[in-house]
Amino acid sequence: MQADDICFLSISKAAKLLSDKEVSPVELVSAHLERIGETDGRLNSFITLLEDESMAAARAAEADIVSGGYRGPLHGIPIGLKDLFYTRGVRTTVGSKIMGDFVPDEDATVTQRLNEAGAILMGKLQMHEFALGATSANPHYGPAHNPWDTERITGGSSGGSGSSVASGQCMGALGSDTGGSVRIPAALCGIVGLKPTFGRVGRFGVFPFSWSLDTVGPMCRTVRDVALMLNVIAGHDPRDPSSSRRPPEDFTATLEQGIDGTRIGIPREFFFDVLDSEVADAVSRAAGVLEGLGASVEEVAVPMAAQSVPISQGVILPEGAEVHLDNLRRRAEEFDPVVRTRLETGVLSTATQYLKAQRARTWFNQQMTRVMEGVDVLLTPTAPIGAPKIGDEMAAVGDGREPVLTLLSRLTRPFNLCGVPAVTLPCGFTSAGLPIGLQLAGRPFDEATVLRLAHAYEQATEWHERRPPL
Amino acid sequence: MEVGKVAEPNISRDGIRALADMAGLELTEDRLDVLLPEVRKALESRAQLDRLDLENVEPAVVFEPAGE
Numbered sequence: 286m287q288a289d290d291i292c293f294l295s296i297s298k299a300a301k302l303l304s305d306k307e308v309s310p311v312e313l314v315s316a317h318l319e320r321i322g323e324t325d326g327r328l329n330s331f332i333t334l335l336e337d338e339s340m341a342a343a344r345a346a347e348a349d350i351v352s353g354g355y356r357g358p359l360h361g362i363p364i365g366l367k368d369l370f371y372t373r374g375v376r377t378t379v380g381s382k383i384m385g386d387f388v389p390d391e392d393a394t395v396t397q398r399l400n401e402a403g404a405i406l407m408g409k410l411q412m413h414e415f416a417l418g419a420t421s422a423n424p425h426y427g428p429a430h431n432p433w434d435t436e437r438i439t440g441g442s443s444g445g446s447g448s449s450v451a452s453g454q455c456m457g458a459l460g461s462d463t464g465g466s467v468r469i470p471a472a473l474c475g476i477v478g479l480k481p482t483f484g485r486v487g488r489f490g491v492f493p494f495s496w497s498l499d500t501v502g503p504m505c506r507t508v509r510d511v512a513l514m515l516n517v518i519a520g521h522d523p524r525d526p527s528s529s530r531r532p533p534e535d536f537t538a539t540l541e542q543g544i545d546g547t548r549i550g551i552p553r554e555f556f557f558d559v560l561d562s563e564v565a566d567a568v569s570r571a572a573g574v575l576e577g578l579g580a581s582v583e584e585v586a587v588p589m590a591a592q593s594v595p596i597s598q599g600v601i602l603p604e605g606a607e608v609h610l611d612n613l614r615r616r617a618e619e620f621d622p623v624v625r626t627r628l629e630t631g632v633l634s635t636a637t638q639y640l641k642a643q644r645a646r647t648w649f650n651q652q653m654t655r656v657m658e659g660v661d662v663l664l665t666p667t668a669p670i671g672a673p674k675i676g677d678e679m680a681a682v683g684d685g686r687e688p689v690l691t692l693l694s695r696l697t698r699p700f701n702l703c704g705v706p707a708v709t710l711p712c713g714f715t716s717a718g719l720p721i722g723l724q725l726a727g728r729p730f731d732e733a734t735v736l737r738l739a740h741a742y743e744q745a746t747e748w749h750e751r752r753p754p755l
Numbered sequence: 756m757e758v759g760k761v762a763e764p765n766i767s768r769d770g771i772r773a774l775a776d777m778a779g780l781e782l783t784e785d786r787l788d789v790l791l792p793e794v795r796k797a798l799e800s801r802a803q804l805d806r807l808d809l810e811n812v813e814p815a816v817v818f819e820p821a822g823e
Contacts (some may be wrong), residue, residue, distance in 0.1 A: 497816065526819075594800070595800035595801070595803045598797065598800055599800060599801065610778070610779075614779050614780060617780075626790065626793055627793075629775075629780065629782075629786070629790055630793040630794055630797055632774075632775070632778045632780055633771060633775065633790065633794050640816075641801060641804050641809075642801075642804060643814030643815045643816050644812045644813065644814045644815075645804045645809060645812075646814075646815040647812050647813060648809055650815065651812075
């Protein structure tokens with residue numbers, strides 16, 4: 286097998302080869318380091334590359350597996366972490382200059398769980414500074430570049446997670462999602478990304494952006510791989526006050542059960558109002574594919590969706606501002622100017638503004654719960670457009686132009702507000718060759734249904750098999 | 756559902772300066788120029804939420820004394 290082919294194996298296929306001892310972790314990690322060496326000059330996916338550490342971990346995994354100590358599907362698998370997950374002894378910058386020398390003395394809960402599962406950390410990945418943006422055009426570490434067109438953004442804030450997985454530098458990665466930061470880069474880079482239910486994955490050791498919205502999610506090239514990573518990271522985290530006590534489940538268990546009779550709702554209002562026509566067409570075709578596989582599809586009304594932007598901004602900015610208040614007072618010049626402005630705007634919010642937004646969020650959630658009583662899943666585009674050019678602040682959509690940040694997060698934010706699981710997966714390409722993402726959102730803690738639908742669509746199409754032209 | 760019209764909120768440079776003072780932020784005149792339109796946009800968002808009927812709706816903030 287060619288090194289490049291090894292790098293584009295799915296985790297589930299690589300795991301079979303590893304457990305059968307047909308491929309060794311050392312071969313796998315060596316091939317990925319070679320791939321990173323060939324491509325990262327163009328992509329800039331990594332803030333910190335752990336070349337020696339990953340090879341040492343690969344040798345240890347190889348020894349474990351040879352001696353009969355195979356731990357499971359992530360054992361020996363090369364992964365990356367967005368640079369806001371604490372890694373003991375490894376620099377964790379959160380994409381900032383301010384935390385450029387920060388070395389945590391303990392692991393995040395998810396880091397620890399991935400370590401215990403035997404996953405091999407290749408490095409810490411690019412991100413928008415402090416996760417406060419959707420482009421990953423980072424002024425301190427350089428912009429992350431989209432593997433499908435390196436002049437374009439990856440999306441963000443988990444941009445390096447998107448580019449590293451799409452380009453075969455890692456088999457899987459973790460991102461965090463507050464308003465779409467897993468799903469936006471996954472959609473723009475042509476991979477699968479899941480924002481689990483709020484509370485499903487523990488957040489101890491994850492540098493916060495917005496406490497009441499932050500969610501950790503896996504990003505991989507297949508739905509099954511996302512389920513495999515979720516199996517490892519999900520479950521109660523006693524050090525995270527928002528962590529759910531629901532018992533862990535096997536998210537791969539129902540993937541093959543088919544989707545006959547599953548009810549899909551399509552909210553045309555808001556979700557299809559400001560949209561590139563190629564994206565609208567691809568998503569409509571995807572709905573047709575799912576209908577052909579046995580799901581029922583109906584239009585649903587979501588009149589509250591238009592309130593998602595003011596509610597989201599009203600919650601995120603004050604919470605983010607409180608996280609960073611001390612540095613805003615003492616080191617404001619060291620922030621990305623746009624991030625600084627957003628945070629200072631949050632500082633200048635009043636307590637009643639914040640609580641109004643949190644009350645409106647309750648209202649929004651009540652409305653969404655009623656919509657979800659009639660369907661199992663909502664189907665929407667993930668991002669309204671393909672990846673914009675690096676540096677563009679405005680993007681063309683339909684007959685107009687919109688600010689990139691608000692446009693990219695327009696269709697993902699609503700599902701953060703109600704905390705439900707939402708997955709994106711590739712459903713086509715624009716005429717410029719840029720990936721288009723399909724978003725499926727379900728009921729709270731029903732990741733299984735969302736993933737089952739996504740898997741059924743993926744198996745019926747070939748979008749996930751395409752590789753970027755690097 | 757929307758309820759009765761409310762006064763549109765607004766804020767001046769002095770108003771922003773006062774809020775910044777309370778928060779311990781030192782803002783130059785240049786920063787005030789940058790922030791004034793952003794804060795006004797945030798107020799417009801707030802006004803949009805003021806028009807919702809949120810009677811008997813509590814904020815989505817829960818405190819659990821025993822951490823259960």
